[in-house]
Amino acid sequence: xxxARQHNLLDDYHLLSYDVxxxxxxxxxxxxxxxASHGAxxxxxxxxxxxxxxxxxxxxxxxxxxxxxxxxxxxPLEQCSQLSFVAALAAYHTV
Numbered sequence: 666x667x668x669a670r671q672h673n674l675l676d677d678y679h680l681l682s683y684d685v686x687x688x689x690x691x692x693x694x695x696x697x698x699x700x701a702s703h704g705a706x707x708x709x710x711x712x713x714x715x716x717x718x719x720x721x722x723x724x725x726x727x728x729x730x731x732x733x734x735x736x737x738x739x740x741p742l743e744q745c746s747q748l749s750f751v752a753a754l755a756a757y758h759t760v
Contacts, residue, residue: 669707677704678734687714689733696735703737 669681686692686709693707712725725731734752738745 678706679704680706680708683707683709685709685711685713686731688712688716689731690716693733693735701735703735705735707733707735 669683681692683692686707689707689709689712691714692709693705696705696707709725709731711727712723712731715723715725715731717723736748738748
């Protein structure tokens with residue numbers, strides 16, 4: 666696995682950028698398992714083992730956006746589970 670380049674972002678967030686990564690989501694899980702907390706934004710130019718919803722294969726060629734964000738929100742689990750949909754809609758409307 667490649668070494669991450671770290672960049673500071675707004676307040677509590679920092680960007681970890683990779684040229685190639687197996688999966689940004691798997692990297693977020695590894696970071697959380699290693700004690701990392703809120704604020705890591707994991708970005709890869711290319712993924713070698715990305716997965717979509719329900720474990721579907723995710724085509725991850727260079728030139729697309731592959732990002733996961735490690736969050737520790739202070740809200741009930743029912744609300745937390747909706748954050749990915751809200752983020753996706755916000756990204757869609759922004760682009």
